[in-house]
Amino acid sequence: MDKGDPDEELVSRVARGDPAAARSLVARKLPRLLSLAGRILGDGAEAEDVAQEAFVRIWKQAPRWTPGTARFDTWLHRVALNLCYDRLRRRRELSYAEPPERPDEGPGPDRGLLAADTGRRVSAALQALPERQREAVVLCHYQELGNIEAAAVMGISVEALESLLGRGRRALRTALIDLKET
Amino acid sequence: MTPDRFETLAEAWGGEVARWPAAEREAAATLMAEQPAWASAILARAGDLDAALDVFAAPRASGALAERIVAGAPKPRAARWVGWLIPVGMGAGLAAACAAGVLVGAQVSAPAAGAASDTDALVTAVSADDFSLYDEDA
Known part of the structure; x- marks a missing residue:
């Protein structure tokens, strides 16, 4: 990547067992992992599980991390997405046996009832999207990845990403059409 | 455009x-x-x-979650070495004790009565120390 990897130095310190570096990496990446998994899964508790599992992989991978192949953040997003999809697959398998129960992680209570309601509506609309469209929206809008990086995480071209985003956002607009009036 | x-x-x-x-x-x-x-x-x-x-906010990271995660991070190299230096050190001590025993045994192969009793005491003391250390940590 042209600008180098902003996580490279921190990851190499983690690999050497530097406890301050481990704390810094957790402070830097944990909110991003919770944001990603929370939006993909629509469930805060499961998002925490995914974040923990992703860090287990980070701790294992850090000593073997080779700079210059992919950005660390790109790799981490791919790992976290795979963990999310494992969970979504398990949910689908379980839903054959019992009715789906999807606890909804809305915004914090301090945001007020209206915002909480809107948050739940957006979460539901996002969960209703096909997986790849949801992934595209989450990576580009919530994770604020650049288009090239988001396409790399998804293993597709920027044009294909644009198509997924366009369809996803059109569906979201339709689902949330009444929000602007409220 | x-x-x-x-x-x-x-x-x-x-x-x-x-x-x-x-x-x-x-x-x-x-x-x-x-x-x-x-x-x-x-x-x-x-x-x-x-x-x-x-408006759809992300779950917030709790301090407890961060602590659990940090606890699993790779440890400093020095801390990792302690784990295998202790058994290596015990092994070296045991080897030294055995070597001392062999040496002393060779020296007393044609014993004078008084000298034999001194070296026996020395071998017993060194070996007993090393084996008791090994047993405690094993």
Whole structure:
């Protein structure tokens, strides 16, 4: 990547067992992992599980991390997405046996009832999207990845990403059409 | 850039042109300068959806979760060595004790009565120390 990897130095310190570096990496990446998994899964508790599992992989991978192949953040997003999809697959398998129960992680209570309601509506609309469209929206809008990086995480071209985003956002607009009036 | 293309980009990438693909931004800026009212309306519509999406907040990281995660991080190399230096050290001590025993045994192979009892005591003392250390930590 042209600008180098902003996580490279921190990851190499983690690999050497530097406890301050481990704390810094957790402070830097944990909110991003919770944001990603929370939006993909629509469930805060499961998002925490995914974040923990992703860090287990980070701790294992850090000593073997080779700079210059992919950005660390790109790799981490791919790992976290795979963990999310494992969970979504398990949910689908379980839903054959019992009715789906999807606890909804809305915004914090301090945001007020209206915002909480809107948050739940957006979460539901996002969960209703096909997986790849949801992934595209989450990576580009919530994770604020650049288009090239988001396409790399998804293993597709920027044009294909644009198509997924366009369809996803059109569906979201339709689902949330009444929000602007409220 | 055609107006259709501008709309497609806003639909896909949202109301902030800075988040559009870099190769499209300059042409978009030109179109915005040519048709500012129309372009602003398109961007505002995309921006409304961006704002609605932002209301869906991410779960917050708790301090306890962060601590659990940090506890699993790789340990400093020195700390990792302690784990295998202790058994290595015990092994070295045991080897030294055995070597001392062999040496002493060789020296007393043609014993004078008084000397034999001194070296026996020495071997017993060294071996007993090392084996008791080994047993405690094993």
